[in-house]
Amino acid sequence: MTRLICVECGQPRLPESDRCSGCGRESISHEEGQAGSASRELAFPSSWPSGILLLVIAGVLAGVVLTSMTVHDHSSHSQVSGEPVAEAVQTAPDLSRETMHFQALNAKTEKFEYASRIADSLNHLGQPALAAAWLEKAWQTDSTDAGLALRIANIWFDAGIKKMAVPYYRSFLNRFPDQANARVDYATALMEAGEVMQAVTELKRVLERNPTHQVANLNLGILNLQIGRPDQALMYFETARKADPVSQAGIRAAEMKSLIKTQTN
Template sequence: MQDSEQLLLKGREALETGELDLAARLFRQALEANPESAEVHEALGEALAEQGKTGEARKHLEKAVALDPDNLDARYALGDLCFEEGQAQKALDIYRAILDRAPDEADAWVSCGLVHFHLEDMERAENCYLKALAIDADSVFALNSLGDVYYAQGRSEEAVANYRRVVEIDPEDAQAHYNLAEICYDTGDLALAEKECREALRLDPGFSFAYMTLGNLSLDQENPEQALDWFQKFLLHERSTGAKDIRDEVAAVVAGLKDELGRQA
């Protein structure tokens, strides 16, 4: 029988390649070999969360934190899961607990900011992002998120400056390219919007919302066949529970396009 560490390593390799069922199975085997390992509980929790098994995932992540209170990765994963499930205050409490243990943890400040942004408290969100940047001026996580606040406030030039700063720091940051695509789309520069979306997908083929924006661009350009293809790719790649409403909307558009194209055939 393989030991816990070997199973954990193989499980992580499976998780990285998107083999979620295999990853979860290997992590469960690792847990049988070492039931008190915070690291294994954390890994299994993350795999289950990816599978959409949020209730079971939460139990394993909570167990990981209980076994090792200094395991910040498990705390982040638990906070992210709560946030995705719509438990904003619980997520905020978890991120704040990380800051209680590690005040210079820039990502925890950004995560707090994301919760405030979700709650439409832009002032608090901006303050959190600025605190993160005071710790790490080159944090692409914070710069992208601060750009989102500026964009939501109508401060488009400042938003673009933040996103371009991210691309300077990390040219392969798919999120920044997508953010630029969204601004270009909203301002009517459809050619550049498409270019940035395609770049985001080149860097990250699983970037689901880039497919959706490309679908919208195709509709604007009166190309329903291409739009249908992009929207179907969005539905294929977007699996998060927090995006259910958007998935439902896109699924309705897909059904309408199929009906329209069927009538034209």
């Protein structure tokens, strides 16, 4: 895959645009080689610290606030809080010309490739919500692409609008049900969407195949704590701690264990 780079400021330019998105000049650009985008979607590291659910405790264990990964499909935009997306739109470059060009394309492959290029440029420019929206245009041309589904989910997740990721994680997991880390992220997205018990179910599915999965155990501990099951929470926290005591998840699990014992003694 290639992208256009402005020779004036070195910033990427949006395809089919006469002006640089960085400096706004009508400058000449050149193509720069760029690796494909499949590495993130299909390469799952052994630990995702960013996927750990954060617990905020005010006073005693009364207030539990979870933050997680999330996604929604294009048909759900009107149902989800639009403030983060609206803010991105206000600061984004004018994409009317790109939109018209996309609509004028006839072949599905051309639409797919064009929308993907626009999304790459927007994501590089710090516009993840708009990037995800353009990837959804590509998704409309090929909703069987599991890698694209995970890519959209991850962008919404990283943008902090995790509820938007739910249907895309679900679509990906329908094709690759054994991808544990994606399922943990899916559970986090479900949690943000208010589907607590479904999130618990998904995390338990992870543990059926990998009982010592650290982040899954940590998140299950937090969820059980939230629904009033401190004994179960302690069990999951201990498993998470033992999996890797010096990792971020292991340290948090140990802290949670200590806090529960302090409050229950």
